[in-house]
Amino acid sequence: MTTTTMTHDEAHHHDAPTGWRRWLFSTNHKDIGTLYLLFALTMMFLGGASAMLIRMELFQPGIQLLDPDLYNNLVTNHALIMIFGAVMPAAAGLANWMIPMMIGAPDMALPRLNNLSFWILPAAATMLLLSFVVPFFPGGGTQINTGWTLYPPLSVQVGMSMDFLIFAIHLLGISSVLASINIIVTLLNMRAPGMNLMKMPMFCWTWLVTAFLLILVVPVLAGGVTMLLFDRHFGTSFFDAAGGGDPVLFQHLFWFFGHPEVYVLLLPSIGVLSHVIPTFSRKPLFGYNSMVGAMLAVATIGMVVWAHHQYTVGMSLGAVTYFMIGTILISIPVGLMIFNFIATMWRGSMTFETPMLFAVAIVLMFTFGGLSGVMLAVVPADMQYHDSMFVVAHFHYVLMPGAVFGLFAGVFYWLPKWTGHMYDERLGKIFFWTNVIGFNITFFPQHFLGLAGMPRRIVDYNVMFTEFNVLSSIGAMIFGLSHLLLLYIVIKTIRGGQKAKSRSWEGATGLEWELSSPPPFHSWTVAPQIK
Amino acid sequence: MAIPENQTTELRKKNLRLMWLLFGFALMVLLTSFPFWIGMFRIVGDQAAG
Numbered sequence: 012m013t014t015t016t017m018t019h020d021e022a023h024h025h026d027a028p029t030g031w032r033r034w035l036f037s038t039n040h041k042d043i044g045t046l047y048l049l050f051a052l053t054m055m056f057l058g059g060a061s062a063m064l065i066r067m068e069l070f071q072p073g074i075q076l077l078d079p080d081l082y083n084n085l086v087t088n089h090a091l092i093m094i095f096g097a098v099m100p101a102a103a104g105l106a107n108w109m110i111p112m113m114i115g116a117p118d119m120a121l122p123r124l125n126n127l128s129f130w131i132l133p134a135a136a137t138m139l140l141l142s143f144v145v146p147f148f149p150g151g152g153t154q155i156n157t158g159w160t161l162y163p164p165l166s167v168q169v170g171m172s173m174d175f176l177i178f179a180i181h182l183l184g185i186s187s188v189l190a191s192i193n194i195i196v197t198l199l200n201m202r203a204p205g206m207n208l209m210k211m212p213m214f215c216w217t218w219l220v221t222a223f224l225l226i227l228v229v230p231v232l233a234g235g236v237t238m239l240l241f242d243r244h245f246g247t248s249f250f251d252a253a254g255g256g257d258p259v260l261f262q263h264l265f266w267f268f269g270h271p272e273v274y275v276l277l278l279p280s281i282g283v284l285s286h287v288i289p290t291f292s293r294k295p296l297f298g299y300n301s302m303v304g305a306m307l308a309v310a311t312i313g314m315v316v317w318a319h320h321q322y323t324v325g326m327s328l329g330a331v332t333y334f335m336i337g338t339i340l341i342s343i344p345v346g347l348m349i350f351n352f353i354a355t356m357w358r359g360s361m362t363f364e365t366p367m368l369f370a371v372a373i374v375l376m377f378t379f380g381g382l383s384g385v386m387l388a389v390v391p392a393d394m395q396y397h398d399s400m401f402v403v404a405h406f407h408y409v410l411m412p413g414a415v416f417g418l419f420a421g422v423f424y425w426l427p428k429w430t431g432h433m434y435d436e437r438l439g440k441i442f443f444w445t446n447v448i449g450f451n452i453t454f455f456p457q458h459f460l461g462l463a464g465m466p467r468r469i470v471d472y473n474v475m476f477t478e479f480n481v482l483s484s485i486g487a488m489i490f491g492l493s494h495l496l497l498l499y500i501v502i503k504t505i506r507g508g509q510k511a512k513s514r515s516w517e518g519a520t521g522l523e524w525e526l527s528s529p530p531p532f533h534s535w536t537v538a539p540q541i542k
Numbered sequence: 543m544a545i546p547e548n549q550t551t552e553l554r555k556k557n558l559r560l561m562w563l564l565f566g567f568a569l570m571v572l573l574t575s576f577p578f579w580i581g582m583f584r585i586v587g588d589q590a591a592g
Contacts, residue, residue: 120557192564196557226564230572231579238576249580264579 035130038122039532040107043129045429047104048422050132052498054096057140059491061089066453066487072474082470083156088143090159091176094276095183096136098410101418102279103128103190106218108429110194112523112530113212115203115539120196128190135182142175158468160265163250163258167242174243177236184229191222191229198222203522205541209303212521213296216303217282220310221275227314228268228275235264259324266317274313276410278306280417281348284370286521287420288352291367292359293518298351305344305351312341322393331390338388342381349378364516365439369420372447373412380408383458398468401461407454419446419497426504427511431529434504442500445493452486 028036037043065085068077077085107125111118119125145151152170166173198219202211211219239261241247248254250261289296296302316337318326326334352374361367383405387393396402427433456479461467465476472480511528522539523530 121561124561188565188568192561192568195564196560200553200557200560226568227571230568231575234572234575234579260579264575267579 036126038118038126040111040119040122040125040534041429041530041532043119043125044104044107044109046129047100047107047132050129050136051097051101051104052501054092054100054136055494056498058089058092058097059494061085061092063487063491065089066484068470069472069480070484071481072472072477074471077470079470080154080156083158083468084143084146084154086468087155087158088139091139091179094159094272095180096132096139098276098414098418099183099187100132102221102276102414105214105279105283105418105421105425106190106194109425109523110197110215110218111201112526112534113215113521114198114201114206115522115535115541116197116201117533117535119193120201121193124189124193128186128193131182131186131189135179135186138175138179138182142172142179145172145175146170160262160269161236161239162265163239163242163261166239166261167250174240177240180236181233184233187225187229191225194218194222195226203535203538203541209300210541213285213299213302214279214282217278217285217306220306221278224271224275224278224310224314228271231264232268235261235268238264259321262321262324263318266320270317270320271310271313273406273409274309276414277417278310280373280414280421281306283417283421283424284352284373286519287366287370287424288355289520290424290516290518291364291370292356292361294355294359295520296351297354297357298347301347302351305347308344309341309348312337312344316341319388319393322390323397335388335390339385342385345381349374360518364423364436365434365443366420366424368440368443369416369423372443373416373420376408376412376416376447376451380405380410380412384409396461398466399461400457400465400467403467404454404457404461407450407457411450411454416447422501424516425523426501427515428523428526428528428530430504430508431511431527432504432508433511433515434500434508438496438500438503442493442496445489445496449486449488449490449493453483453490454486456480456483456486 033042034046037046064077065082068075068082107119110116142155146154152172153168155166155169155172155176157166157169157173161173161176198211198215208216238247238249242250242256248256250256250258252258285296285302316334318330318334319338322331322334352370356371363371383401387396387402387405423434423439460476460479460483463476465472513527514524515528516524522535525539526534
């Protein structure tokens with residue numbers, strides 16, 4: 012690797028700003044990445060608290076703590092906070108921190124836009140939280156009992172809290188699209204000399220595809236909720252059968268966004284695994300080109316199979332057959348990715364530090380979630396499983412390992428680089444085991460509950476479902492509380508610990524490990540030359 | 543406000559051009575989503591009915 016000096020802009024500053032201005036006016040990718048991660052961590056605890064309340068209520072049959080509307084409000088709130096507030100910002104945080112360092116750029120291509128994309132988020136989160144609390148005030152209207160899918164006609168009838176939610180979704184969408192534009196421009200225009208697309212680190216590839224997916228689907232959701240807003244307040248009938256509209260149209264609009272959104276959540280974590288597994292197997296990633304191809308195939312097919320979420324609404328036989336075959340086809344490129352991860356580990360000099368433990372857990376548990384996905388893709392079977400706890404178990408097995416554990420792996424993997432300190436490995440492993448065991452106790456029994464006929468999104472249940480629900484709720488408490496340990500580990504690592512080397516992990520490769528730990532304020536003032 | 547060091551005037555222009563292109567694309571997806579989806583929905587509905 013040789014280096015080339017970049018031309019300096021006349022207006023640039025060398026010094027890092029201090030105090031609150033450093034964060035509010037920040038255009039530095041690392042500071043903004045940190046803001047994203049802190050925001051995601053905060054939202055994860057809020058979303059986690061609502062999940063624990065849900066499981067406390069379901070500990071026993073009957074109504075204990077929550078009235079049915081509040082229960083459904085919490086279900087809605089939990090999903091929206093976790094998806095839009097926790098997972099997406101956490102992935103954006105990793106992208107902000109790592110992409111410029113990985114491609115040899117000093118910063119993101121559009122730093123002011125970067126600042127704007129982050130600072131829209133707290134405003135959006137405030138609107139989102141207001142949508143939850145507004146019904147508790149006099150004149151606040153009814154609670155949002157629609158679930159995160161916001162299906163009309165119920166969502167047209169809900170009180171003013173739905174308007175807060177619609178505006179929150181608009182703001183979140185704007186933030187996502189702006190961040191995606193920035194990431195695409197950075198990846199296409201700011202790579203170091205000699206780094207062509209097929210030499211780009213896999214994490215960057217996953218984010219390039221994710222960003223394009225977001226630009227393609229988020230505006231459709233924005234369009235859908237805008238139509239909903241018009242139906243609520245301006246006398247239109249897009250989704251009102253009495254006025255010539257149809258509520259099922261909203262379902263198509265929502266899931267055209269909602270299904271690719273699953274890949275938006277998954278792909279950045281697949282990118283993290285593509286670095287963690289080779290590092291701790293001490294081998295290069297198996298099948299780089301096929302990984303890129305598989306990812307493009309997942310994104311393309313994933314865009315055109317949305318209606319498998321709505322088999323039961325009554326589509327034509329041709330339509331459901333198409334959506335079923337398309338959905339099952341996705342398992343091929345996803346299977347290829349899993350195969351590549353296993354092939355990378357095969358005969359590697361593996362060690363099991365915390366990021367690698369999460370990676371191995373992801374390969375096992377995400378595959379399990381994918382298999383129950385194939386079950387749900389089959390139309391006649393889905394007619395039975397639809398809206399049951401089986402679906403809840405399935406998507407948590409896909410999204411927790413596939414997205415969240417991947418983010419945890421990324422945080423543990425890059426924490427030494429960010430902070431300059433090694434985290435406490437013993438605590439990291441304790442966190443991993445409590446987290447993974449708690450997760451499985453929570454969600455594995457829900458497969459059986461669903462298969463036995465327990466519906467989702469209902470506050471009460473038949474006494475025959477009690478045992479598995481008790482188990483699930485105990486697991487949820489272990490799982491939820493284990494995240495306090497994550498918080499402690501992160502704080503402890505920031506405050507001190509063993510000094511991290513530039514290359515914090517023996518087997519790590521890539522430009523980011525050429526920089527000091529923690530990296531300088533401007534990442535690559537002299538661009539590396541890739542050969 | 544710090545301006546990244548590798549942002550020569552030429553590169554900055556190139557970045558802004560691509561930004562506006564992508565922004566326009568996102569706007570087009572937003573605006574076409576209304577008629578596109580309503581039309582698509584009618585076609586699927588007619589197929590199911592007939």
